[in-house]
Structures are given as structure tokens and as C-alpha cells.
């Protein structure tokens with residue numbers, strides 16, 4: 026991380042003097058043990074700049090958000106257990122490596138979370154993917170579970186829960202409740218998101234301190250409509266319809 030930026034948020038290659046590196050806003054750091062924020066590299070910040078820009082069209086939004094999703098999946102996989110695995114190379118030498126230990130499963134919170142499935146499939150071929158649909162009840166304005174379809178043996182899997190925007194955390198917390206009711210231990214859940222609010226991350230840490238969160242960026246906060254600011258607007262609209 027320090028290779029890529031000076032403490033003031035200047036970004037650029039380390040061979041460039043700090044005063045020649047542009048300054049950029051990097052993620053708020055949160056003091057929560059279960060939250061991993063991706064390293065704030067020039068590449069990640071450039072990708073985030075693309076998807077936050079209101080002028081970015083839908084094709085570019087899909088392309089660049091998918092690149093960040095790949096980084097999130099690759100980081101999340103680092104949080105799964107591995108076993109020692111020694112193999113022999115074609116030149117007859119051994120190499121002491123590791124292999125993934127458990128079975129995994131993706132669970133996307135519809136509809137925005139489905140946008141992260143491609144990155145998961147690119148990294149984990151033929152991965153099982155379950156779905157959960159949670160929407161705000163018009164009358165009570167509380168999140169309500171409308172639909173779920175999850176693998177029968179989900180209780181024996183490590184779950185990568187997918188939702189790109191962690192605002193108040195209402196839907197994601199309910200999704201974790203559903204997973205726990207199907208036998209998934211809290212510590213076997215890793216929640217992947219692109220942008221989190223400090224409130225959402227704190228709500229999560231309070232209710233489910235053992236659920237790991239892997240996020241690309243923790244933003245400033247929420248506006249009066251509970252949109253993340255500066256954020257990127259409505260993720261689902263930008264990915265699917267705009």
C-alpha cells in the first residue's frame with residue numbers, strides 16, 4: 026500500500042516524486058477487525074473513478090465494475106482455509122504449496138448482487154450460486170424476505186455473499202439471518218461489496234462480528250434517501266437499465 030501512495034493520498038508509481046503524483050480521495054479506514062479494505066492502489070482508484078462518474082455509460086460501467094469485482098473475489102478467496110499440498114513439477118522437483126480446503130458457494134442479493142456473479146464464476150469455475158430477494162415492505166418500510174433459493178448443503182459450504190452497495194446494511198443483515206437459519210455458521214460467511222458506508226460496516230460488525238467484509242472502499246456516509254455519498258448512484262439501475 027505504502028508503495029503506491031504517500032500519506033496525504035497522493036497516487037502514482039513510486040519512481041515519481043510525491044509532488045508530481047496527483048492527489049486523490051482514498052477510502053476511509055475503519056477500525057473494525059472483520060473489515061478488509063482493498064489496497065488503495067492507483068489502479069483501483071482509477072477503476073472507481075470510472076464507475077462513480079455520472080457520465081460513464083452502461084457498457085463501461087459494466088466493464089469497470091466487473092474489474093473491481095474480480096479484485097474483490099480474489100481478495101475474498103484469501104480468507105478461505107487452505108491445506109498444505111506438495112506437488113511434483115514437470116522437471117521432477119517438488120513444490121510445497123497449498124490447496125483450498127472447503128467447498129464454496131456464492132449467494133447474490135437480487136438484483137444488484139447478481140452483477141457480481143460473473144466475477145465469481147471467472148475465478149471459481151462452475152461455482153454454485155444461490156439467490157436471495159429482499160425488498161423494503163411498502164407499508165412498514167422494513168426489509169422483507171420475498172424469495173430464496175439456496176443449495177441444500179449450504180451449511181457445509183463457505184459462503185461468498187454478494188451485494189455491491191452496503192448502505193444501512195438492512196438487506197445484507199437479513200440475508201445473513203437467512204443463511205444462519207440454513208445452518209451456515211457466521212464465521213463461514215464473507216460479504217463482498219464495492220462501496221460501503223461507515224454506518225453499514227459498523228451495523229454489520231455489531232450484529233455479526235464474525236462475518237468478514239471485503240470491500241473496495243468505505244465512503245463518507247449516507248444522504249437523506251440512504252444513498253451512499255459520494256457513492257455512484259443506484260448500482261442496479263446503472264448496471265441493468267440506464
Ligand code: URA
Nearest residue numbers: 190252253258259260
Ligand atoms: N444501493 C445503491 O444502489 N446505491 C446506494 O447508494 C445505496 C444503495
